[in-house]
Amino acid sequence: MTMQQVSMKDMGLFGPILEQAIDGVVVIDHANCVVLFNEAAERMWGLKREDVLGRNVSLLVPEEHRKNHDAGIDRNRHGAKNRFVGTTVEVPIVRPDGSTVFGSLSLSRTAIDGCIYYAAFVKDVTEEVRRREELYLLSLVANETDRAVIITDRHQRIVYANRSFIDMFGYSREELIGQVPSTLLAGQHTDASILRDLAGLSHGEKSVTIELIGYDKAGRELWIAATVNPVLDDAGKLRNAVCVIGNITETRQTQVLQQRVLEAVARDDDIETVATLICREVEAIAPGVVCSMLRVDEEKTLRPIAAPSLPDHYSAAIDGLPIGPSVGSCGTAAFRGEPVLVEDIETDPLWAPYKGLPLPLGLKACWSSPITLKDGRVAGTFAFYYREKRGPSAWHERLVESCLHLAALAIERHEAKAHIAQLAYYDTLTGLPNRSKLADEIDQRIVQIDEGEGAGMALLFLDLDAFKDVNDTLGHSAGDALLVEVGRRLREQVRPTDMVSRLGGDEFVVILGSCESTHASAIAERIVKALSQPLAIDSMMLSTTASIGISLYPGDSADREELLKHADTAMYAAKNAGRGAYRFYDPAMNREVEERLRMGEALKESLALGHLQLHxxxxxxxxxxxxxxxxxxxxxxxxxxxxxxxxxxxxxxxxxxxxxxxxxxxxxxxxxxxxxxxxxxxxxxxxxxxxxxxxxxxxxxxxxxxxxxxxxxxxxxxxxxxxxxxxxxxxxxxxxxxxxxxxxxxxxxxxxxxxxxxxxxxxxxxxxxxxxxxxxxxxxxxxxxxxxxxxxxxxxxxxxxxxxxxxxxxxxxxxxxxxxxxxxxxxxxxxxxxxxxxxxxxxxxxxxxxxxxxxxxxx
Structure with a gap:
């Protein structure tokens, strides 16, 4: 007997049965009033039957669902067939305390004594809905994360792969299922013993995190970091392994770049070598980018350090260019002290005077960042050139951030070395090479001459005449100013290949390369004349003279110390000859030097013995x-x-x-x-x-x-x-x-x-x-x-x-x-x-x- 064939007598007969049903049962009559509300329905709705029976069924429908429900009621009132009859739907049930449960509702329609009744059988599926929602959320976690996730079974075969894994490695889901990761991801540089850990083998209950090189479907190399978590069954045996994989290629590339640059700095490689290394490493890991690194010197001009992918004429055109508010990307970035992005070199006014350099090379955009040192000084720029009109990607921004730190470190190390060399080899007052640098230079030139490079060498030993009087009368600051000016004038009188050095006090030595006696005489005469010209010191015009002694290599000696000694001896001969003159070394001069030494010692003795007299x-x-x-x-x-x-x-x-x-x-x-x-x-x-x-x-x-x-x-x-x-x-x-x-x-x-x-x-x-x-x-x-x-x-x-x-x-x-x-x-x-x-x-x-x-x- 079907529900459609029951009579009122039968309904009364089946009432106790429906009352004992484990599912909720709600029966409404043709007026949409509840005529049966069993105990399971009471529990489900949280309502007593006396509060429900005889009332409109809308009482049981949540507010947000009443519109659709009322439409069904109207159809029922007019005898139209309800479209939900014979189907099962999930409906929310809102209890008086505000909590919500879910029911699986199936609706039946029957005629009793000529009247239409609807019976709703509602099964509590709240836990099932919650589990399904949880599974949905878990699927979002798995599929929407940027981390790749795979699950393997007890035989190490892939049973699940999320969307990120598919995107990362380029395989379809069908190609992945059933594959073994140690076979699928391995390549030339993969450590196979580490890769097996991706399947959770031989780790018992422990999780493991590993880093290794893997390969995608196209054979591209990827650095990946994987965390493997084994899932055990009730017997403690491996059932599955869940592996979460991150693509750390960019991170590792940056780390490798940093390591190589730091090793170069630790080796004391020169700044050009380090800068070239940075540019080449960046161009290798950021395809399509052309790098350059420039320095800003003390005169605020640009000095190329490295641009391995740019032609030499490009760097030569930039060399010595003053920084300013409209000097391309690099000159402007150095001037402003902030990054400058030009996405279209052809039309941007910053590049108007200079666009003839990059455009013929196919370079259409340039992003330059200042290299700022710890003291806040802009010491250079690091630039990316692009072959299309564009700006940097997020990866480029991270890469440049790392490179700026490396470039600053390299420049600071270079400046520190230069400062140490300056202190060790250069005079702090005049900036001229000091005694140590002079000795190295003489030794180096002697070797070159002996090997056939150059025709000879002359040493000019200069001592300023009456310099002590300047210090005694005008003070040491005036004396220092005079020494600086003398050094400047000496440099003006010699060739770029020659060297002017200061030994200390008022003594200078000039090295003349590829020089014979005739040329040395000419230079000595020029120096005497140049130094005799008046100069302004502390608002006073002074004239100075110098006595110059000259020794020649290899004629006078083959030993550096002897050459200097002979030039010094000749200088004293020039001073004794009336000052403001020069003399070449002659062996007879040694006798005069020896006599002066003996006389000095004799003066000491006479003073000690009281042999001096007063007149x-x-x-x-x-x-x-x-x-x-x-x-x-x-x-x-x-x-x-x-x-x-x-x-x-x-x-x-x-x-x-x-x-x-x-x-x-x-x-x-x-x-x-x-x-x-x-x-x-x-x-x-x-x-x-x-x-x-x-x-x-x-x-x-x-x-x-x-x-x-x-x-x-x-x-x-x-x-x-x-x-x-x-x-x-x-x-x-x-x-x-x-x-x-x-x-x-x-x-x-x-x-x-x-x-x-x-x-x-x-x-x-x-x-x-x-x-x-x-x-x-x-x-x-x-x-x-x-x-x-x-x-x-x-x-x-x-x-x-x-x-x-x-x-x-x-x-x-x-x-x-x-x-x-x-x-x-x-x-x-x-x-x-x-x-x-x-x-x-x-x-x-x-x-x-x-x-x-x-x-x-x-x-």
Whole structure:
């Protein structure tokens, strides 16, 4: 009997059966009212039957589904056949507590006593729906991820492959199912023992992660990282293996690039080699890209380092191009300090003046990024050129990011090496090669000449004349500026293949390659002339000269040290010949050098044994001719060398570091002699002692002066200390403090050789100067030189106006004395009155002088 044939009596009979059914049963009548709602339906809807029976069935339908449901109700009311009868559908059921369950609903239609009833049998399929939804979501995870996923069975065969695996390796799903990964993905460089782990073999319950090289269907090499997770059955046996695979080709390519570049940097490869390596590696892993790397130099111009795929003329055209706001991609990126992308070189205004370079090569776009160092400085650019109008891909962006770090590291390492080389081989003041670099260069050129490359070599050893005077008078900053200018002028006089170096101090050496004596003479003459041209130092025009010694290879020696020594010897010969000259080395010069060495040692010995003497030259009052004082002058008589003139042994004393000791000796001896004369009844007003700038750089000088006066029992006014203008111009605060401390002892300070140096009149007021000495060079010209008379007159008037005593040195003739007396010069000294005399001779000279009636010359 079918549902369509039941009667009301039968319905009542089957009611208890439907009540006990495990599925929900809902029966509605022709008015769409619920007439049966069993216990399973109560549980499913969460409603009591008394709240449902007799009410419209729409009570049981979710809000969002009522529209379709009401349409079915209308058809039922009008007797139309319901299209859902005989079908099974899944419907959501919303409970009063807001929870939702799902039911599988099948609908039956029957006629009872002429009336139409619908019976809905609803099975709870909530768990099934949830499992199906979970499976759907899992399928999304598997198929929509960018990681490739395969599942193998216990026999290592692929039973599942997701979409990413198919896309990554190029196989269809049909081609994959049943295949063994160790066979499918293997290739020339694959480690087969690692690849077997993809199937989860011999790992028990452990997961494993591996990296290896695999191959796609087309044979392309891929670096992959795979994680294999075994799935075991209840007996602990392998049932399946789930393998998740990532394509790490780009990552590994970047790692390989970084490793190779870092190895090149560690090997100390030069910057061009490292830059070329970066460009070639990038072009290999980024097909279609053309790379270039440029440096930005100190003048803010572009300097090509590497562009292996660009022709040489391209780099040559860029070389030296100033960076700016519209200088292609690279020049603009360097100027802005940010990446510059030009997707169409032909039309972009940044490339307007330069597009004739890339377009004929088929390069249509350029993306350039600045290479920025740790200090924020843009040191270069790294560029990608494209053969189509485009910009970089995400892979290109990641690649460039890595390369910029590598390029910055390479440039910083290059600059560090260059700085170390600069410190090791170049003079920090002038930038010229130093002694070490000079030695290497000479050795290298000797080897080249011996191998037949070049006709010979000349070494020019230069020493600036009177450079010490510049340091002493204008200070070391002026001296440094002079050295820098000398180095510049020397470079201008030689060829690019020659080398100018600074040994230290004021000594320079020039290497002239492929040079014979005639050419060396010509270059030496040019250098002497170039250095003699005035130059501005601290707003003052100076002239300098140099003494040059020349040695030749191979004629003078085959040894580097001997060549330098011979050139040095020749330089001293040039200096002794009058300075501002050059001399070639001659073996006879060695005898002069040896004599100078012996004389230097003899001077040390004589000073230690007290064999130096002081002679005293009288200073007379310009008004009445009375004795004003004495100037103590050192003299040296040696048993072997005889009477050595001060012009020679004072230079030796400076060279051997004895000048300070000689000054202290003269100070003590001069004070002792004056005290002895006074004790013997000879009235000596005062004595003047010359001290060098080295004495005033000794902070103990005030103590030394005080001790000398105390030992002799003299008052400070019995001593005058003569200083040079170099001391007045010394910028060292300690030196000036020492001068002030000496003056505060009550000792008179006299400025020697006034007018010949570089001091200014304002300097006279900065130190406690009481006396100035007019240099004898002005006195010699008084009888014939109008300029000399003008200078002498000016100096005397300056002294008078400032209340300073003026001492005229070198007075030799009566007309000179009368001229100076006419100017009311305070004090005079010179051969007209007396030379510097030893103590006994001076005593005789004083005793022989008649009382002064008027100021007459004394022979």
């Amino acid at each position: 005293y030259q009288p200073q007379l009052s310009g008004e009445d001719g009375k004795l004003h004082g004495l100037e103590a002058l050192a003299r040296w008589h040696h048993p072997a060398f005889g009477q050595v003139p001060p012009s020679r042994f004072i230079g030796l004393a400076e060279e051997y570091g004895l000048i300070e000791a000689i000054g202290e000796w003269a100070l003590v001896e001069g004070c002792r002699q004056v005290a002895a004369w006074r004790a013997g009844g000879l009235a000596i007003p005062s004595v003047s002692v010359n001290l060098s700038p080295m004495n005033f750089r000794n902070r103990r000088l005030p103590l030394i002066v005080s001790a000398a006066l105390e030992a002799a029992g003299l008052e400070p006014d019995a001593l005058t200390i003569e200083i040079t203008e170099g001391i007045m111009m010394d910028d060292c605060e300690a030196t000036r403090a020492t001068v002030e401390a000496v003056a505060q002892l009550g000792v008179r300070l006299s400025l020697d050789d006034f007018g010949t140096g570089y001091s200014s009149l304002s300097s006279l007021s900065t130190l406690a100067i009481e006396e100035i000495k007019l240099d004898q060079s002005f006195i010699h010209g008084l009888e014939s030189d109008q300029n000399a008379r003008a200078v002498a007159s000016a100096v005397i008037r300056i002294g008078q106006s400032l209340g300073l005593t003026v001492v005229a040195e070198g007075v030799e003739t009566e007309p000179q004395r009368r001229f100076l007396q006419g100017l009311r010069c305070h004090v005079m000294q010179g051969y007209l009155f007396a030379p510097a005399l030893p103590p006994a001779a001076l005593e005789a000279w004083i005793a022989a002088r008649a009382p002064v009636e008027g100021f007459e010359a004394v022979a």
